[in-house]
Amino acid sequence: MMKQLSQRLFGPLTLTAMGVNLVLGLWIVPPDKVQGELARLVYIHPSVAWVALYVSFGTAAISSALYLWKRTRSVVMDRVAHCAMEVSVVFIALTLITGSIWGRPAWGVWWVWDARLTSSAILGVLALGYLALRRANDDPQLRARRSAVFGVLIAINVPIIHFSVQWWKTLHQGATVFTSNRTLLIHGIQAWTLLISFIAFTMLFFWILRYRYRLEVLRENIAGASLEEALSARRREGAQS
Amino acid sequence: MIRTALLVCAKDLRIEMRSRVLLWQVLPFGVMALLLCGIALGPARAGNSSAGPGLFYLVTLLVALLMINRSQSVEKTPGTKASVATLGLDPAGVFLGKSLALASELWVTGVILLAGSVLVLHTSLHGAILALPSVIVTLAALAVAGTLYGALTSGGDGATLLPVLALPAFAPLLIAGERSFSAALHHGGIWRWWLILSVALVVYSAIGILLYGVLEES
Numbered sequence: 068m069m070k071q072l073s074q075r076l077f078g079p080l081t082l083t084a085m086g087v088n089l090v091l092g093l094w095i096v097p098p099d100k101v102q103g104e105l106a107r108l109v110y111i112h113p114s115v116a117w118v119a120l121y122v123s124f125g126t127a128a129i130s131s132a133l134y135l136w137k138r139t140r141s142v143v144m145d146r147v148a149h150c151a152m153e154v155s156v157v158f159i160a161l162t163l164i165t166g167s168i169w170g171r172p173a174w175g176v177w178w179v180w181d182a183r184l185t186s187s188a189i190l191g192v193l194a195l196g197y198l199a200l201r202r203a204n205d206d207p208q209l210r211a212r213r214s215a216v217f218g219v220l221i222a223i224n225v226p227i228i229h230f231s232v233q234w235w236k237t238l239h240q241g242a243t244v245f246t247s248n249r250t251l252l253i254h255g256i257q258a259w260t261l262l263i264s265f266i267a268f269t270m271l272f273f274w275i276l277r278y279r280y281r282l283e284v285l286r287e288n289i290a291g292a293s294l295e296e297a298l299s300a301r302r303r304e305g306a307q308s
Numbered sequence: 309m310i311r312t313a314l315l316v317c318a319k320d321l322r323i324e325m326r327s328r329v330l331l332w333q334v335l336p337f338g339v340m341a342l343l344l345c346g347i348a349l350g351p352a353r354a355g356n357s358s359a360g361p362g363l364f365y366l367v368t369l370l371v372a373l374l375m376i377n378r379s380q381s382v383e384k385t386p387g388t389k390a391s392v393a394t395l396g397l398d399p400a401g402v403f404l405g406k407s408l409a410l411a412s413e414l415w416v417t418g419v420i421l422l423a424g425s426v427l428v429l430h431t432s433l434h435g436a437i438l439a440l441p442s443v444i445v446t447l448a449a450l451a452v453a454g455t456l457y458g459a460l461t462s463g464g465d466g467a468t469l470l471p472v473l474a475l476p477a478f479a480p481l482l483i484a485g486e487r488s489f490s491a492a493l494h495h496g497g498i499w500r501w502w503l504i505l506s507v508a509l510v511v512y513s514a515i516g517i518l519l520y521g522v523l524e525e526s
Contacts, residue, residue: 203461224480
């Protein structure tokens with residue numbers, strides 16, 4: 068009962084959080100002293116990147132690792148990893164697009180060979196590679212095993228992206244929230260709106276993931292039913308002849 | 309595990325010695341790719357050695373892809389997988405053996421391509437000798453990661469899938485390798501990059517030892 072209620076409420080809650088983030092970010096929070104209206108992207112780009120790099124990749128990597136561990140190996144883990152990786156491709160694309168929109172007026176170009184940008188783009192290609200790997204294997208168990216290993220392997224890139232702004236001289240700004248000396252570089256209503264944007268986009272990710280998971284289960288059921296139907300048809304043909 | 313690794317390595321190298329695919333197919337491709345890089349840059353820029361380290365690693369990466377495919381295709385001959393399973397060989401040992409064999413082949417190719425880049429791209433000989441330890445570590449890391457990616461993509465569309473999966477993953481190794489080579493040419497801090505490459509080698513080896521068995525499960 069409680070579970071059903073929370074599942075039903077999760078969608079409207081996500082939409083409300085996104086709406087609050089939109090209203091606060093676009094209208095209520097004043098423009099930035101240096102960047103003006105352009106700074107409003109701070110309520111979209113970092114939270115989209117947070118979901119792309121940490122939440123979705125983290126979900127995919129943990130599910131993959133749990134699949135590889137024999138005690139927790141189940142088709143559920145494989146499905147979660149697959150669905151999370153698919154959603155992460157969308158969020159990585161959004162991260163690069165919103166970053167470019169910010170970069171054009173701020174740096175004068177849509178793209179620079181910056182460590183953070185390049186490593187994020189590489190992660191996007193790796194996520195696409197994960198989906199290609201799944202399509203290349205027909206045997207469900209082999210596919211799940213290989214995808215799980217690859218899911219763990221590509222997670223190595225996430226810390227490289229995170230620390231890229233410290234390891235290399237980059238145009239991309241350093242950490243604002245997760246700073247090395249643990250001091251916030253954003254305050255007041257801007258900080259609160261940023262926090263709401265992080266929560267809203269995280270909720271959006273899990274909402275999409277839930278629907279994508281259900282879709283995957285339905286797709287598998289249809290594929291299973293089609294196979295059963297084809298087998299029955301063959302059996303009928305055999306009986307008639 | 310070490311015994312299995314040495315056995316598998318010897319087996320792969322013996323197959324290579326007999327088939328001579330490395331000598332007659334892979335090396336000519338590498339030399340041709342190096343020449344094409346020079347042609348694409350033009351005489352003025354190809355003679356300017358600053359592009360040398362990057363081009364050397366780019367060509368090595370392309371050659372490595374061919375060699376990884378070759379290393380996996382050796383296992384595809386009928387009955388090989390079944391024989392390995394029947395013998396009860398330790399998967400971690402098989403992984404290390406295949407990586408060691410691939411690394412040995414890459415080291416030979418690397419030295420020849422390094423000599424080629426000194427000749428064709430006018431890379432300083434002194435710098436190339438100084439860069440040799442980092443080249444050895446980079447190629448070993450490539451071999452270890454390559455064996456993992458080769459096992460991931462073996463069978464079916466593996467030949468086309470391997471570059472899609474492996475090249476983005478090899479990019480950090482390419483960057484670190486190129487930086488260490490450039491540092492050697494300019495007498496800079498080579499050890500920092502050498503350390504990063506060693507860490508990559510250890511991480512990929514650990515993952516391979518732990519997970520190769522899962523990939524080979526039937």
